Amino acid sequence: MAAVSTFSSPALISGICEPPASFSAANGWKQALGFRRKKKHRVISCDYSCIEVRDVCYRPPGTELNILNGVNLSLREKSFGLIFGKSGSGKTTLLQLLAGLNKPTSGSICIQRYEDDGQPKADSELLPTEKVGIVFQFPERFFVADNVLDEITFGWPRQKGSLQLKERLTSNLQRAFNWVGLDSIPLDKDPQLLSGGYKRRLALAIQLVQTPDLLILDEPLAGLDWKARADVAKLLKHLKKELTLLVVSHDLRELAALVDQSWRMETGGVLLAERPPV
Numbered sequence: 001m002a003a004v005s006t007f008s009s010p011a012l013i014s015g016i017c018e019p020p021a022s023f024s025a026a027n028g029w030k031q032a033l034g035f036r037r038k039k040k041h042r043v044i045s046c047d048y049s050c051i052e053v054r055d056v057c058y059r060p061p062g063t064e065l066n067i068l069n070g071v072n073l074s075l076r077e078k079s080f081g082l083i084f085g086k087s088g089s090g091k092t093t094l095l096q097l098l099a100g101l102n103k104p105t106s107g108s109i110c111i112q113r114y115e116d117d118g119q120p121k122a123d124s125e126l127l128p129t130e131k132v133g134i135v136f137q138f139p140e141r142f143f144v145a146d147n148v149l150d151e152i153t154f155g156w157p158r159q160k161g162s163l164q165l166k167e168r169l170t171s172n173l174q175r176a177f178n179w180v181g182l183d184s185i186p187l188d189k190d191p192q193l194l195s196g197g198y199k200r201r202l203a204l205a206i207q208l209v210q211t212p213d214l215l216i217l218d219e220p221l222a223g224l225d226w227k228a229r230a231d232v233a234k235l236l237k238h239l240k241k242e243l244t245l246l247v248v249s250h251d252l253r254e255l256a257a258l259v260d261q262s263w264r265m266e267t268g269g270v271l272l273a274e275r276p277p278v
């Protein structure tokens, strides 16, 4: 499976510049042939993409009540989005829709590209779920292997024909370990013997190996001591330079400084743009 980035590349800078005067003089033949000096022209393109949740409602199959009611949000690439709100308001339900674990009852979840002046560029595309990573609350409870290497490669393809994909994942692995600061941990260490903070780093690395464009985190600081919480928050600050992060959390104080956009989920599954109350 080829990794195709659905997000726009970093700002492109292209320019058509005149050569220096001395160079032009040496090329007098241009004038002889009637070439005109081109006006200096520099184009800086800063088009960007947003993940957009559009009017999404969700009602679990066989139930009578919507958990989410007309949810809208737009999160710019390589930014940090935070959703907070009361327990039971529907935050995790929304994350599950974004990760493709359930389908909205109505509405859509898309990638929309924009020109640098904010005008939409062509039609939006549905968000490809293979470009979304999700780290659940207390991810260490789902560790299955007895060493770090087996844990991180647990979901990798086992078929013989998937050599190319495995090679790509292996090269991603080193980068993911560097990103999360796991490079000093022996690969044969039992994941259950890692500290709380390092277990979270491992859970992040497992997702980062797949090079997601959007990484979703449900309560990434829950259950950690103050030092590990500070370390994971610092790591998330670093990660948002590389990819888009959408986080559900009650730990607003630690995360407030990272937030680019935030929303409160109200009881009844309504989402309102709001700064975290810290």
Ligand SMILES: Nc1ncnc2c1ncn2[C@@H]1O[C@H](COP(=O)(O)OP(=O)(O)OP(=O)(O)O)[C@@H](O)[C@H]1O
Pocket: 060, 063, 067, 085, 086, 087, 088, 089, 090, 091, 092, 093, 094, 265
């Ligand atoms: N499959 C389901 N069927 C019926 N109700 C459900 C289902 N899944 C979730 N709910 C209900 O939907 C509501 C929202 O749940 P959700 O887990 O999304 O809330 P939350 O905001 O993430 O809560 P918390 O902050 O406690 O994690 C809850 O009342 C929950 O009981």
